[in-house]
Structures are given as structure tokens and as C-alpha cells.
Amino acid sequence: MKVQQGCNSSDMGIPVRTEEELRRNTVITPEDVLGLQKITKDYLCSPEENVHMIDFTRFKIRDMETGTVLFEITKPPTPAGGKKNCDPNAGRFVRYQFTPAFLLLRQVGATVEFTVGNTPINNFRMIERHYFRDQLLKSFDFEFGFCMPSSKNTCEHIYEFPALSEEIMREMILHPYETQSDSFYFVDNKLVMHNKADYSYSGGP
């Protein structure tokens, strides 16, 4: 399962789309999001649309050249009869804080662990787009394929860091959280989940 890594939609012959256009559709497809040129202002689907009960339970990043684990987070189990979280988007936004050295990495292995509800999923696919101030840095397209019912699955894919100019790296470091990403998840080519993240490379909060 190779990760498709592209940059500009126009290079791939995909029509440019805007967030507003997509919101008018009843169904959002992979080709739709591949046409987006900037980070979306809001989520393109609601948490309720995750009808397959896909739940991300663990995330880890390691440097492929040294094997060093750079970051790892596990979702705490929900307490029985737990309080409903006041923020409905809490589970789908992550803020990452890295040091500037992170931008010098070439190959990073990102492991995601997720569980699936009791119906099988035929074709699970993720498209993740990274932007710095509305400039697309990199787009990743990964097909998980078939997911067994009631399974817990892990997947590690390798991210090749895009070649960033010194100037962009400097700007990214000096402007924390202006680097952002949209992760879109599709089942049978229909958007079911949308997660967001932002990134700081200044080494501090």
C-alpha cells in the first residue's frame, strides 16, 4: 500500500474546488477534497456521520532514519457512564508542538491505531493535506482497503517530508499554528470523518 504523495491539484489534473462548493453536495468524495486549495474553515462533516463507528485509539510518530519515537498519544478509555464532552470537536482536533529540528527530518513513520464497529468496511481511505498559511505543502492519499468487523487495526505509513526552502521553514518556526492539516476519511468514496490539526515548530507552547 503505497502512499500517494502529490502537491498541487492542477498537477494531478483535478479540478479546483472550494469549501463552499463542497458544502452544497450531499456526498463529499475523495476527488472533491483533492481539489481543495486551502485549509477548510470548518469541518466538512458532523461526528454523527461516522456511522461505521471508526475510532482512533493511538497515534505515534517515529524518525525512520534513527527509529526514535518522537511522539506518542493513546486515547484514554471513556469512563463508564462518562460525562459527555462539552466540546463536540474535542476528539477530532490535535495541536502538535515540535521543535525546529523536526523540520529537518526526511522520513517519518506515522502509526495510527483504530477500531471498527461490527460491520465490515469495504474500502477505507484517508486523504490528508498539509498547509502553511493556505499554501499546500503536501497531500497524502492512503488506502487502508478492507477492514474486518469488530477489528482493531494499526497502520504505519511513511511520510516523506517535502523539500522546504529555508525561508518557508523560518516562517513556519516563527509562526506557530499557521501550519495546519485536514485529514479526510472515506468509506466507499464517501466522507465519513474529518479531523484537523495544527502545528508549532518553535519548541515552546
Place this chain on the structure above:
Amino acid sequence: MSEHMQLSLALCRIGLYTCFRALCCKGPPPPRPEYDVVCVGLTGAGKTSLLSHLCSEGSDHIVPTTGFSIKAVPFPNAILNVKELGGADNIKKYWSRYYQGSQGVVFVLDSASSDEDLEAARNELHSALQHPQLCTLPFLILANHQDKPAARTPNQIKKYFELEPLARGKRWILEGSSTDNMEAVKESFGQFISLLEDKDTEPARI
């Protein structure tokens, strides 16, 4: 104030580093070729343990795989994107859903298992060798748990599994393995990678 200094230092380091790279004509190292392989075998064979050790990850937290586990396993001259599938009965029935797109197969078996389990492993291996999506691919067969006293030797396994007649004309490697000797395991994978690289050459047998 110190944060500002830290940032400046970091920026300087990056500046120096990029200068260094430019001056020494050090481009990024050539990317290693990647191969997609599927890893199957009965539950308890040791698939997850072997792969975790290959990735220098600890093995204390290992539990039976209840789905798939896709891992990028680095080797000096290649990266194997391994799709490891749980071996329990309720998962085995889905194995063939994952065969498409594979370039090689890693089959792990417990050399020290009961006769009954060994027979079940043999049946699974034979099915895989004959499956239309796998039958032309190189196979790495690991007779695992060689450290256990009850382990059959690789030669015994080869005989019992009838690999000579059955896998004739196919490219396969059979080696003993144990998580106690990961250097040997890495060598076995190295040979497997050679098979993956040379798609057109003579089949290799061990």
C-alpha cells in the same frame, strides 16, 4: 527573552545545516525501494513479535492481532511495507481480502506446535501457495520458535510441508527463526528482499 534566543539559535542551526548540505553536495540519501508484502500464519506463530523486534520495538505489550497491522519495516537496502494479519479463526477467513497488490508473502509458523496445529499451518501454507493472487510471488517461510525444545528443525518442516514437490517452480525460502536471534532473522529477510528485487531470475531455494 531566552525563547527568542532559542529560536534564533535554531534558525542559525538550520541555516548552517542547509549551507553544509549545499557545500558538500550532500543531497538527500537516495530513497530505498519499497515492497508490499503480506504476512500470515496461525495465531501464536509469532508474526507480531518478529515484526516488532525487526522494528526495534519492545515485545512486552504484544497481544493477539485482531485485525491487520501495516508496518513499514526498514532494512539496509529496502523498506518492506508489511501487512500482517491476525491468525485467529475468525480473522483467517478474511486473509484473501488483503492479498491484492502484494509483491511477496511472509508465512510464519510455530515449529514447536502440536501435530494438529502443524497440520493446520501446512494447509494454510498450501492454500496460500496456490491462491491466484499469491502463486507467482516469492515466499519467505519462517519456522519460528526454534528456541523451544519441541521445535522441529527447518529440514523436518520442509519435508512435512512437502515444499520440494509442491512449491517447485516457485520462489521460496525456508529458514528457522527465533526472536532470540534477530540477526539471523534479518539475514533471512535480506535473502527474501533479493527475491523481491530479482523478479525475473532463477528461483532460489534453501
